[in-house]
């Protein structure tokens with residue numbers, strides 16, 4: 469089996485950073501960074517949505533326990549909610565999920581309206597992967613959920629200031645191509661949550677780690693942090709299904725097939741397809757059995773970097789940790805003066 | 811999109827957030843539907859203090875529902891009055907806006923709601 473290697477995104481990112489640093493070119497630099505992410509993040513998720521969704525069932529333990537700890541009647545955000553797998557994790561809270569991908573939000577909404585887990589077959593299939601350490605099963609499905617979803621950009625969130633009790637942002641911030649944008653994403657999350665005594669106003673951010681010594685991806689301390697990571701769609705039939713699903717329909721059969729390729733991190737395993745650059749986010753013109761390779765941009769966080777970004781965003785770090793190739797941190801707004809005087 | 815959701819939404823344009831006119835957003839050409847959702851009294855009672863009641867009254871009226879009282883019910887009101895609890899549950903969690911637009915009262919931008927999903931992505935000149 470040959471694995472499809474990731475490739476460096478460093479030159480592209482350096483260009484974006486240089487553009488951002490050039491005096492008086494802020495607006496243009498933002499447009500360029502946004503265009504880069506449109507190609508290497510948003511476009512990819514729109515195209516692979518159902519395939520991607522089928523591999524996303526098991527909550528990360530740190531995320532699940534954070535959600536379980538929230539008080540009944542709390543209101544929370546899930547920014548970058550994807551297929552909405554966390555929206556029913558704690559049925560006693562009202563979750564508002566948002567995602568940049570309309571295709572994923574449509575999938576999330578259809579799941580919320582269902583009275584039972586639609587991909588039960590998938591869940592059964594993927595339990596074999598649980599042995600590899602995927603965490604607890606996706607559960608708590610009963611009746612239509614009270615949570616809700618919408619399409620929004622993480623850098624322009626439509627939520628009013630200080631409105632919610634908590635927020636989660638899982639596997640999202642690492643898709644932003646400049647440090648300023650990653651910090652702005654965290655600043656936006658902090659803006660939406662309350663300021664007050666713990667546990668009020670906490671924000672959980674979860675990102676891919678550079679230090680992945682135990683994974684076969686080969687990334688570790690000191691390595692390249694800005695990468696293009698391939699996602700392989702096996703055939704045009706899946707691409708066609710992804711188009712169908714974009715219109716809000718569902719197809720559990722596809723989900724079942726795709727679930728087999730999920731490995732412990734939820735990322736696709738080393739594909740057996742021939743390596744190649746492939747279209748970045750393109751479709752069309754591919755043969756019947758040709759795999760389509762999508763290149764997703766990632767910034768791999770090194771140890772301590774997420775905490776630095778929280779501070780730069782004006783927040784404070786409550787706690788943080790490492791969980792299976794990911795760094796996470798729980799952040800909050802600075803406590804009000806009355807509290808620190810205690 | 812639920813009425814409760816609308817109570818947490820404002821305009822996505824950064825310069826609008828400071829303006830009182832950007833909240834709540836105003837529904838336009840709204841097509842509504844009612845979804846059956848199991849009632850959870852404790853959740854409703856706990857969510858109540860998180861709601862901007864003035865904004866909810868505006869939204870409710872704009873969607874064509876009877877006027878809500880000026881003051882929000884207390885937790886005691888809700889737990890002792892089953893009818894009130896049910897009405898609030900229906901308004902907040904069961905009423906869905908399926909189609910239409912949400913309009914910012916400050917900049918006038920209209921956000922589309924289609925198939926129950928509001929889209930807050932901005933054209934590049936507004937980001």
Ligand SMILES: [Zn+2]
Nearest residue numbers: 821826914917
């Ligand atoms: Zn506005």
